[in-house]
Amino acid sequence: MLSAESLASIDREVAKYPADQKRSAVMAALRIALTERREQGQTPEARCLTPEVIEYVANYLEIAPVAAYEVATFYNMYDMKPVGKYKITVCTNLPCALSGGVSAAKYLSEKLGIAIGETTADGKYTLLEGECMGACGDAPVLLVNNHKMCSHMSPAAIDQKLAELE
Amino acid sequence: MLEIEIDGKKLTAPQGSTVMEAAHSIGTYIPHFCYHKKLSIAANCRMCLVEVEKAPKPLPACATPVTDGMKIHTHSDLAKKAQAGVMEFLLINHPLDCPICDQGGECQLQDIAVGYGNGASRYQEEKRAVPGKDMGPLVSAEEMSRCIHCTRCVRFTEEIGGFQEIGMAHRGEFSEILPFLGKTVNSEISGNVIDLCPVGALTSKPYRYSTRAWELSRRKSVSPHDGLGANLIVQVKHNEVMRVLPLENEEINECWLADRDRFSYQGLNSDARLKTPKIKFDGRWHDTDWETALAYVVKGLNGVSADHGKDAIGFLTSPHSTTEELYLAQKLARAFGINNIDYRSARSDFRADAAKQGAEWLGSSIVELAAAKSVLVIGSSLRSEQPLLASRIRQASKKGMALNIIHVADDELLMNVHAKLIASPLALVNAVAQVLKAVVAIKGGDSTLDLAQVDVSAQAQAIADSLCAGETARIVLGAVAQHHPAYSELLALTQEIARISGAGFGVLSEAANSVGAELVGAWAQGGMSAGEMIASPRKAYVLLNTEPEFDGYNSAASVAAMKQAATVIALTAYQSEGLLDYADVLLPIAPFSETAGSFINMEGRLQAFNGVTKPQGEARPAWKVLRVLGNMLSLDGFGFNSAEEVRSELLAKGDIAQRLNNSLSSIAANTAAKAGVVRVGEVPVYSTDAICRHAPALQATALAAAPVARIAADVFAAAGLAEGELALVKQGGATLRVPAHLDASLPAGVVRLAVARAETAMLGGMFDTIEIERG
Numbered sequence: 001m002l003s004a005e006s007l008a009s010i011d012r013e014v015a016k017y018p019a020d021q022k023r024s025a026v027m028a029a030l031r032i033a034l035t036e037r038r039e040q041g042q043t044p045e046a047r048c049l050t051p052e053v054i055e056y057v058a059n060y061l062e063i064a065p066v067a068a069y070e071v072a073t074f075y076n077m078y079d080m081k082p083v084g085k086y087k088i089t090v091c092t093n094l095p096c097a098l099s100g101g102v103s104a105a106k107y108l109s110e111k112l113g114i115a116i117g118e119t120t121a122d123g124k125y126t127l128l129e130g131e132c133m134g135a136c137g138d139a140p141v142l143l144v145n146n147h148k149m150c151s152h153m154s155p156a157a158i159d160q161k162l163a164e165l166e
Numbered sequence: 167m168l169e170i171e172i173d174g175k176k177l178t179a180p181q182g183s184t185v186m187e188a189a190h191s192i193g194t195y196i197p198h199f200c201y202h203k204k205l206s207i208a209a210n211c212r213m214c215l216v217e218v219e220k221a222p223k224p225l226p227a228c229a230t231p232v233t234d235g236m237k238i239h240t241h242s243d244l245a246k247k248a249q250a251g252v253m254e255f256l257l258i259n260h261p262l263d264c265p266i267c268d269q270g271g272e273c274q275l276q277d278i279a280v281g282y283g284n285g286a287s288r289y290q291e292e293k294r295a296v297p298g299k300d301m302g303p304l305v306s307a308e309e310m311s312r313c314i315h316c317t318r319c320v321r322f323t324e325e326i327g328g329f330q331e332i333g334m335a336h337r338g339e340f341s342e343i344l345p346f347l348g349k350t351v352n353s354e355i356s357g358n359v360i361d362l363c364p365v366g367a368l369t370s371k372p373y374r375y376s377t378r379a380w381e382l383s384r385r386k387s388v389s390p391h392d393g394l395g396a397n398l399i400v401q402v403k404h405n406e407v408m409r410v411l412p413l414e415n416e417e418i419n420e421c422w423l424a425d426r427d428r429f430s431y432q433g434l435n436s437d438a439r440l441k442t443p444k445i446k447f448d449g450r451w452h453d454t455d456w457e458t459a460l461a462y463v464v465k466g467l468n469g470v471s472a473d474h475g476k477d478a479i480g481f482l483t484s485p486h487s488t489t490e491e492l493y494l495a496q497k498l499a500r501a502f503g504i505n506n507i508d509y510r511s512a513r514s515d516f517r518a519d520a521a522k523q524g525a526e527w528l529g530s531s532i533v534e535l536a537a538a539k540s541v542l543v544i545g546s547s548l549r550s551e552q553p554l555l556a557s558r559i560r561q562a563s564k565k566g567m568a569l570n571i572i573h574v575a576d577d578e579l580l581m582n583v584h585a586k587l588i589a590s591p592l593a594l595v596n597a598v599a600q601v602l603k604a605v606v607a608i609k610g611g612d613s614t615l616d617l618a619q620v621d622v623s624a625q626a627q628a629i630a631d632s633l634c635a636g637e638t639a640r641i642v643l644g645a646v647a648q649h650h651p652a653y654s655e656l657l658a659l660t661q662e663i664a665r666i667s668g669a670g671f672g673v674l675s676e677a678a679n680s681v682g683a684e685l686v687g688a689w690a691q692g693g694m695s696a697g698e699m700i701a702s703p704r705k706a707y708v709l710l711n712t713e714p715e716f717d718g719y720n721s722a723a724s725v726a727a728m729k730q731a732a733t734v735i736a737l738t739a740y741q742s743e744g745l746l747d748y749a750d751v752l753l754p755i756a757p758f759s760e761t762a763g764s765f766i767n768m769e770g771r772l773q774a775f776n777g778v779t780k781p782q783g784e785a786r787p788a789w790k791v792l793r794v795l796g797n798m799l800s801l802d803g804f805g806f807n808s809a810e811e812v813r814s815e816l817l818a819k820g821d822i823a824q825r826l827n828n829s830l831s832s833i834a835a836n837t838a839a840k841a842g843v844v845r846v847g848e849v850p851v852y853s854t855d856a857i858c859r860h861a862p863a864l865q866a867t868a869l870a871a872a873p874v875a876r877i878a879a880d881v882f883a884a885a886g887l888a889e890g891e892l893a894l895v896k897q898g899g900a901t902l903r904v905p906a907h908l909d910a911s912l913p914a915g916v917v918r919l920a921v922a923r924a925e926t927a928m929l930g931g932m933f934d935t936i937e938i939e940r941g
Contacts, residue, residue: 051347064324066333066346073335 001056006036010060023063026071030078033057038145044082044123077146084119084126086165089143090153093132099139104153105129108142111162125165170236185227185238186214196240197249197278199256199364200316201228204421205325211256211316213278215248216240224248246282253283259294259339260365261311269366272379275314296342301332302350303866304357304425306371313343313367319359326422327353328560328580343367352868354553354851357428361411361421372432372863373409382408385778388765389427390486390758391854392552393675394418394532395767396427400759400778407431407759407779417533418767424553425867426851426858431759433860440741440754441783451746456753456784460791463751464798466733467502470706478705481507482696483688485677486855487711487788488763489772490812492679493686494792494804495710501801505693506704509683511712512645512676512849514719514931516695518654524827525684528768529672530640536562540584540636540669542570542629544598544656546644547577550851550869552674556581568636570629572597574646574846575918576911585628590913591846591933593839595652596620598659602666604630611666615659615835630667639669645676646848649719649932658833672828675768677854682766685825686816703727709736710788711755713856715744716922720931722898737788740856743924754785757857761787762809770826774813843881845897846918847932853922873925876909876918877938885938894941895919898930903941 002010013028033053041047049072051065058068072078079087090105105127109115112125119126135141138151150161167178172189179188184207189196199211209229216227219237224244239245257279264270298308317334320343324330331351335342345351351359360370382401389396396419399411410431412423419427443459444451454462470478481499483492492509499507510516528535535541536558548556560581563569571579571586574594589597603617604627622630633639641664647656657673664671675681683689690698699707700714700723707728718724728734728748736749739757746752758765760781764774781787789809796804806812819825850873852864864870875893877885885906887893893906895917904919904926912918917936919926929936 055346064330064333064346065349066335066344067324067330069346070333070335074337 001053002033002036006032022061026061026063026068029057029061030072034078044084044119047083048079048081082119085124087126087128087145089128089130091133091141092129095136096139096141101140104140104158107155107158168232168234170232172238173240179232183232185216185230185232188232189227189240194240196227197282198228199274199314200318202318202362205318205321208317208321211314212252213249215245215252217242217244249282250284253279254287256314257287258289260314261293267366268369268374273366274364294339299344300350301345302352303863304371304429305351305359306369306374307367310343310367312365314365315341316364318362319343319368322359322362323353326557327355350868354549354869355422355424355557357425358422370409372429377403377408386413387759387775387778388773390678390857391426391430393677393680393768394552394554395678395765395771395773396423396554398427402778405779407434419554422554422557426553429864430858430861432862433857434757434759436860438740438860439782440738440752441785443754443784444752446750459751459753460794460798463735463795466706466735470732474705476503479504479506480694480699480704481708482511482712482714483507483509484711484717485509485680485683487679488758489679489682489686489766489816490763490809491710491788492683492688493812493816494789496686496688498792498796498801502799506699507688507693508690508696509688511696511714511717512649512719513653514649514651514697515653516690516697518657518830519690519695521830521832523829523831524825525681526673526828527675527681527770527826529670529828531769535640538567538638538640540568540632540639542633542641544572544641544643544660545574545594545647545650546674547646547848548579551645551676568632570632574916584632585625587623587625587629588913590915591650591844592842594650595655595835596837596839598656599837600626601629602659602663605634605663605667608634609666613662613666615662617837620837633667633669639667641669641671643673648673648676651933655835658830658835661829661833678765681768681770685766685822700724700727703730705731706733707731709734711738713742713744715927716853721921721927722900722930737791740860753791754783755788755791756781756785764813770822772822841915842935843915843917845932845934845936846916847921849922850920873920873923874905874907876907876912878912878914878916879908879910880914881917881938882908886940892941894939896937897934900928902926902929
């Protein structure tokens with residue numbers, strides 16, 4: 001279900017913990033699984049964590065599937081619902097909101113023609129609201145696909161970013 | 167010990183104990199939901215907040231360790247305010263549906279809300295709703311909005327059950343208790359989450375909406391299934407058993423019950439219960455009265471003994487019957503001149519009978535077994551044979567017991583296993599001999615058995631090392647070993663290992679009253695064993711609580727023996743298809759819940775109980791039936807007025823403890839491993855006796871699914887099978903088509919196919935050779 005490279009990355013994470021505590025690597029393993037699915041998946045449904053993937057990861061780590069499911073549902077950066085090729089998460093917490101975070105989100109929403117929480121019809125973009133990303137000084141900030149942080153996202157910067165993502 | 171003070175009362179508490187434990191030790195109650203003495207501490211309900219002097223805020227009693235000089239107030243204004251506050255929060259999302267909730271009247275949330283909460287809630291907003299979940303046929307999780315997220319059920323499955331089947335998904339206000347998507351809760355002890363749930367979120371599916379808790383009377387009883395003898399509270403309304411709860415007994419079942427003990431009561435109210443005596447003549451069944459039926463039985467027994475001799479009659483009894491019933495059955499048989507009586511229908515090896523020196527038993531108390539430093543379990547599918555004992559061993563294995571396994575399949579035990587040796591039934595004797603040889607090499611003793619041809623494997627060496635290293639070591643033989651065609655050899659080898667290594671040994675009694683049956687002499691003793699009675703069929707059989715097609719070692723041969731008999735007299739609580747086919751008289755007897763009696767559990771503990779309801783219909787306690795039969799046959803010594811009188815007569819034969827002895831006076835074993843394809847036929851967990859075979863909820867569980875052939879890789883490949891396709895199984899001239907599944911946990915040459923099921927009843931012996939091909 002996962003590629004050899006992903007399994008090798010999971011093994012590297014597992015090696016960080018004592019041999020009888022493989023479960024400690026569950027967050028990293030889910031992250032690696034999600035990254036592979038996002039990169040390889042061709043449809044929104046194929047880019048998120050499904051129960052089958054979670055069960056596979058749990059079995060790989062020799063833990064109960066429901067224990068991995070608890071972790072996957074607890075943290076909202078694990079995508080449990082179909083997601084576009086580019087998941088854009090805009091911070092709208094108070095400090096960001098005071099510096100244009102909310103208007104950045106609104107601009108994105110209008111530009112992409114989707115409301116927050118939705119995915120474009122072509123399955124390319126998903127727009128989400130996020131919680132504080134620890135970079136209030138750089139507001140407005142947004143995250144692309146969980147890993148890429150973008151700062152000072154004025155409308156012009158957003159236009160440029162979207163052009164890059166084409 | 168630390169000196170502390172709770173509500174002005176001075177006490178001492180051991181280092182490392184919690185405020186909650188200290189309070190309980192002096193009988194001070196602190197309200198709580200998530201705390202449970204057998205589970206890990208979660209401290210997530212916050213109901214047990216108490217005031218501790220010098221602490222800046224209230225502390226949770228369950229998670230606060232006591233320190234010297236600690237002064238605790240459980241009822242101060244601060245504590246009360248904290249408790250009332252928590253209670254208000256807990257009730258925010260809790261639906262006010264107590265009038266239609268099954269837990270109403272026995273609900274901790276209800277009780278504590280009355281005791282510690284405010285009269286009204288200030289919460290005006292909408293309550294959240296949580297969709298119901300499917301946890302299988304035993305546990306209902308329909309109303310998860312009632313859940314207060316104490317996580318007791320989650321911790322139970324993980325810590326006591328050994329595998330986390332329930333989890334708490336999502337976060338904060340969106341938290342939900344659920345099993346993994348698409349899965350149900352399949353543990354053999356899952357029903358305990360119903361008791362653990364402090365609210366009405368997890369309830370009993372079979373019991374739901376049938377009565378109110380306060381309408382039920384509580385009566386004590388003892389579980390009639392496995393050899394543990396779990397203590398029960400049987401709850402009764404209008405002379406009907408409505409549900410079964412555990413009666414706490416730390417030395418036996420702790421505060422738990424296996425699902426078999428808890429849900430088998432449905433079988434007591436089954437439509438298949440036999441309610442009137444029945445006689446078959448002209449090829450048809452006729453209801454009759456007791457006098458006619460008993461006269462018919464007397465005539466039958468006298469007729470067969472006059473025509474063919476007393477030896478032509480065989481008595482097959484059940485280790486699930488009470489001690490009194492078994493005692494009277496063997497007394498009646500022997501007084502009439504029949505020594506062919508046996509309770510061991512499921513066994514195949516009786517060669518050790520002549521060397522027996524006492525009644526087989528566990529060899530120690532249950533607590534001592536769990537406290538042993540090293541334990542070797544030979545031939546036992548622990549989780550299905552002894553669900554609660556398995557749970558106790560699981561806890562012990564977490565605390566450092568070295569658990570060693572010799573078995574015919576590499577079962578998932580969900581516990582820490584030190585070493586395991588998996589061998590085909592044909593090599594099981596050799597496997598145990600390997601351990602003996604290794605023990606001889608370590609301890610330097612000398613075995614009387616010939617071990618020259620035995621090669622010690624690394625696993626056998628590890629097991630031997632463990633047995634010899636442990637300060638206290640115990641070896642136990644499970645049901646697979648007891649049913650095995652070389653049981654006497656397994657027992658002999660075990661006895662030698664125990665003698666040389668200094669370990670104790672015994673058997674895991676498979677039924678509630680196996681030890682009782684042994685003690686009262688309801689086994690061959692001068693007559694034919696159960697195996698001989700089937701191998702050389704008798705003219706007449708008397709069946710006590712026995713269904714040979716399910717209870718026999720070889721169901722096909724057992725049924726054939728019944729069918730050829732001139733008369734089969736069955737004392738039974740159920741009219742099963744088999745009995746209706748081959749029996750001539752059916753006498754309705756009362757199951758354990760409708761008669762006084764006693765069971766002697768695997769540790770030799772006699773537990774007496776009284777009937778909790780009146781017998782259904784015309785059914786009568788079997789001891790009364792046997793007493794009347796004794797009188798009608800003009801036998802002496804059948805003038806009993808009560809089950810207690812029977813019990814005192816059987817106990818007068820000597821102290822139970824003195825008469826328990828597993829050692830054989832002479833031993834022999836052929837240690838060569840044989841090759842071939844052999845069946846591993848085990849009794850599934852919910853097929854052990856007629857009561858659970860008639861319990862619909864148990865039969866609907868995944869553990870009672872229709873049998874499939876699980877096949878070792880070599881046999882699977884040789885037969886050219888594909889996963890899931892039908893295989894043609896041949897045994898003893900009979901054939902059966904069942905789905906075939908490759909099973910990597912099986913040793914070479916093994917086909918695992920359950921017995922005691924209607925689907926496989928046409929097949930032969932549990933551990934006999936079997937053929938398999940594409941079907």
